[in-house]
Amino acid sequence: xxxxxxxxxxxxxxxxxxxxxxxxxxxxxxxxxxxxxxxxxxxxxxxxxxxxxxxxxxxxxxxxxxxxxxxxxxxxxxxxxxxxxxxxxxxxxxxxxxxxxxxxxxxxxxxxxxxxxxxxxxxxxxxxxxxxxxxxxxxxxxxxxxxxxxxxxxxxxxxxxxxxxxxxxxxxxxxxxxxxxxxxxxxxxxxxxxxxxxxxxxxxxxxxxxxxxxxxxxxxxxxxxxxxxxxxxxxxxxxxxxxxxxxxxxxxxxxxxxxxxxxxxxxxxxxxxxxxxxxxxxxxxxxxxxxxxxxxxxxxxxxxxxxxxxxxxxxxxxxxxxxxxxxxxxxxxxxxxxxxxxxxxxxxxxxxxxxxxxxxxxxxxxxxxxxxxxxxxxxxxxxxxxxxxxxxxxxxxxxxxxxxxxxxxxxxxxxxxxxxxxxxxxxxxxxxxxxxxxxxxxxxxxxxxxxxxxxxxxxxxxxxxxxxxxxxxxxxxxxxxxxxxxxxxxxxxxxxxxxxxxx
Amino acid sequence: xxxxxxxxxxxxxxxxxxxxxxxxxxxxxxxxxxxxxxxxxxxxxxxxxxxxxxxxxxxxxxxxxxxxxxxxxxxxxxxxxxxxxxxxxxxxxxxxxxxxxxxxxxxxxxxxxxxxxxxxxxxxxxxxxxxxxxxxxxxxxxxxxxxxxxxxxxxxxxxxxxxxxxxxxxxxxxxxxxxxxxxxxxxxxxxxxxxxxxxxxxxxxxxxxxxxxxxxxxxxxxxxxxxxxxxxxxxxxxxxxxxxxxxxxxxxxxxxxxxxxxxxxxxxx
Numbered sequence: 066x067x068x069x070x071x072x073x074x075x076x077x078x079x080x081x082x083x084x085x086x087x088x089x090x091x092x093x094x095x096x097x098x099x100x101x102x103x104x105x106x107x108x109x110x111x112x113x114x115x116x117x118x119x120x121x122x123x124x125x126x127x128x129x130x131x132x133x134x135x136x137x138x139x140x141x142x143x144x145x146x147x148x149x150x151x152x153x154x155x156x157x158x159x160x161x162x163x164x165x166x167x168x169x170x171x172x173x174x175x176x177x178x179x180x181x182x183x184x185x186x187x188x189x190x191x192x193x194x195x196x197x198x199x200x201x202x203x204x205x206x207x208x209x210x211x212x213x214x215x216x217x218x219x220x221x222x223x224x225x226x227x228x229x230x231x232x233x234x235x236x237x238x239x240x241x242x243x244x245x246x247x248x249x250x251x252x253x254x255x256x257x258x259x260x261x262x263x264x265x266x267x268x269x270x271x272x273x274x275x276x277x278x279x280x281x282x283x284x285x286x287x288x289x290x291x292x293x294x295x296x297x298x299x300x301x302x303x304x305x306x307x308x309x310x311x312x313x314x315x316x317x318x319x320x321x322x323x324x325x326x327x328x329x330x331x332x333x334x335x336x337x338x339x340x341x342x343x344x345x346x347x348x349x350x351x352x353x354x355x356x357x358x359x360x361x362x363x364x365x366x367x368x369x370x371x372x373x374x375x376x377x378x379x380x381x382x383x384x385x386x387x388x389x390x391x392x393x394x395x396x397x398x399x400x401x402x403x404x405x406x407x408x409x410x411x412x413x414x415x416x417x418x419x420x421x422x423x424x425x426x427x428x429x430x431x432x433x434x435x436x437x438x439x440x441x442x443x444x445x446x447x448x449x450x451x452x453x454x455x456x457x458x459x460x461x462x463x464x465x466x467x468x469x470x471x472x473x474x475x476x477x478x479x480x481x482x483x484x485x486x487x488x489x490x491x492x493x494x495x496x497x498x499x500x501x502x503x504x505x506x507x508x509x510x511x512x513x514x515x516x517x518x519x520x521x522x523x524x525x526x527x528x529x530x531x532x533x534x535x536x537x538x539x540x541x542x543x544x545x546x547x548x549x550x551x552x553x554x555x556x557x558x559x560x561x562x563x564x565x566x567x568x
Numbered sequence: 569x570x571x572x573x574x575x576x577x578x579x580x581x582x583x584x585x586x587x588x589x590x591x592x593x594x595x596x597x598x599x600x601x602x603x604x605x606x607x608x609x610x611x612x613x614x615x616x617x618x619x620x621x622x623x624x625x626x627x628x629x630x631x632x633x634x635x636x637x638x639x640x641x642x643x644x645x646x647x648x649x650x651x652x653x654x655x656x657x658x659x660x661x662x663x664x665x666x667x668x669x670x671x672x673x674x675x676x677x678x679x680x681x682x683x684x685x686x687x688x689x690x691x692x693x694x695x696x697x698x699x700x701x702x703x704x705x706x707x708x709x710x711x712x713x714x715x716x717x718x719x720x721x722x723x724x725x726x727x728x729x730x731x732x733x734x735x736x737x738x739x740x741x742x743x744x745x746x747x748x749x750x751x752x753x754x755x756x757x758x759x760x761x762x763x764x765x766x767x768x769x770x771x772x773x774x775x776x777x778x779x780x781x782x783x784x785x786x787x788x789x790x791x792x793x794x795x796x797x798x799x800x801x802x803x804x805x806x807x808x809x810x811x812x813x814x815x816x817x818x819x820x821x822x823x824x825x826x827x828x829x830x831x832x833x834x835x836x837x
Binding site for chain 1: 600601602606620621622690694695776777780781782792794795796797798799800
């Protein structure tokens with residue numbers, strides 16, 4: 066580091082001398098300053114650098130909008146806004162999307178973002194070289210065509226309201242066609258204001274300024290995402306001034322040390338992370354609606370949040386965060402009522418009690434929530450046998466093989482209500498009425514979309530398809546100089562393009 | 569001064585054992601029930617306060633002593649039952665054959681015990697029994713080595729030669745001459761291993777690889793206290809002290825036992 070500073074100094078000195086010799090009348094150059102650096106603390110590390118093939122949320126967190134851009138981007142009210150596309154037209158029947166690309170847009174290597182680039186990016190997904198969520202997003206796509214240099218047509222086989230939203234997620238990133246797909250997992254090739262500078266797995270992802278950037282220049286020259294396995298270590302780094310931002314505080318209990326200080330600003334927003342106590346509907350007891358309703362009545366969710374997440378987090382009653390247009394407050398649908406729970410269990414023929422396996426991943430919230438819920442269920446005669454599984458084991462045994470009765474996990478994908486309608490979902494939930502509502506919503510007009518989604522969410526709640534415990538809060542800590550941080554985590558990205566510093 | 573470490577160790581272990589014994593029948597509160605008073609400071613009726621769930625910390629500490637002793641006893645006894653005969657056999661078998669168990673245990677010994685335990689627990693899923701197995705298997709090499717070294721020494725004694733000349737078989741020699749003579753070494757090793765087992769159990773539970781979230785163990789209490797390290801640091805103090813005292817107790821006991829049981833040291837004194 067010192068060597069580099071010395072070098073910078075020498076270069077600066079040389080420039081000054083040369084400038085002084087040749088053009089004594091010109092003012093001294095001021096562009097040889099310290100680069101403006103933003104240090105962001107984070108916990109979920111990327112597993113790779115290709116958002117199309119890597120499932121973890123750590124990858125789009127760093128790359129989306131910062132390194133890769135999409136045709137459209139959602140504003141904080143979740144309305145699509147232009148990014149690489151200046152405008153788009155949807156045909157009357159909702160089957161044909163025509164996008165016009167920005168004439169200025171170019172990739173980091175200087176080549177223009179053409180219609181061909183869009184076609185090749187999407188064709189890669191249509192060829193099946195993508196992970197499940199992205200393939201599901203592209204299921205309605207029939208064909209992608211380049212009409213001319215700047216016009217792209219996307220033909221769908223069924224009208225889909227989700228489609229345009231999906232194009233603003235990692236599914237819709239436009240990749241430089243000049244890049245070799247085999248190297249994308251190490252070297253992303255996008256059109257965003259930053260390029261990947263350095264990647265030290267387990268510690269650091271450094272983004273550096275894309276000198277060819279076509280849009281509004283960003284404030285920082287360098288952005289360092291620094292990763293901490295222990296959230297307390299991240300807090301200490303913030304307190305000692307090594308970080309400018311904590312992207313999400315995962316020990317909400319520690320919030321007090323920042324709240325009481327003039328040196329920090331605390332933002333508390335929403336995420337899309339619903340922490341769900343999921344029931345396996347293939348279990349004979351849990352297939353009975355009364356049993357599920359009883360379990361929902363038996364859990365005091367506020368007590369669970371208090372114990373597991375420092376009381377931070379909104380109570381929700383369905384798979385919808387308050388930031389969605391189809392949100393409805395259903396958090397009081399199953400009030401805490403152990404007596405009612407016992408009655409319902411008796412009605413369902415489980416008066417003598419019930420034993421269920423509660424298999425949870427070793428993520429920060431899950432074992433804590435499990436301990437609290439286990440004690441509460443015991444009060445109504447339900448014995449929850451808690452088992453902790455390492456996250457990869459959990460993914461295999463619970464998520465893939467469905468070997469569980471109950472589990473607890475946060476679903477962080479935006480707009481993930483249709484998950485309950487996906488065939489062969491890990492909850493084994495299959496409700497034809499719900500499936501039809503989701504399909505109708507996707508086919509209908511934008512107004513119908515919101516209306517049907519709302520109806521579907523309410524149906525899930527009435528059916529007690531799961532117990533939605535709480536919404537993970539988005540707790541961001543910044544220094545007072547930082548501005549422009551998005552309070553709500555409504556996309557998978559940590560968008561640094563809007564962030565500035567007054568220093 | 570002599571024997572003071574024995575008594576100090578015995579006192580600390582006695583305290584842990586007594587606590588565990590009492591916890592079998594009675595704790596002030598249900599150690600796993602949620603309570604209305606969250607994060608209460610030490611006072612009455614919660615002598616050591618409550619945790620984030622409103623559970624009584626003292627009750628959890630007492631219940632944790634049960635798990636600690638269970639895991640400690642089972643893993644160390646299991647390791648000794650396997651390790652000592654293997655060690656004796658390694659010393660008494662013809663040289664080429666004896667090398668095999670000796671080297672195998674050396675390889676096993678090369679792995680840090682906790683790392684080995686993590687490997688097992690991760691492969692088999694976390695529970696009290698995998699913790700017992702993992703720690704037990706990681707402890708075996710210590711017993712093999714100590715038994716083998718002790719046996720080799722005993723075998724070079726004239727009275728063993730005399731027994732062999734008298735026509736005694738190897739099994740009889742092992743039972744009559746070797747075992748009684750290496751017993752003190754095994755006791756000392758067991759005591760030291762017990763201390764390590766407690767620490768390993770706490771480590772595994774801390775990592776979520778030991779007993780489930782429902783069983784209160786000291787390691788898990790430490791893990792849960794970590795989230796509150798800045799807001800309620802005292803939560804980490806109690807389980808930390810418990811682990812420290814129990815480990816210290818068994819190490820002191822091991823030291824004291826060696827002083828008392830090792831005949832050479834006794835003669836010197």
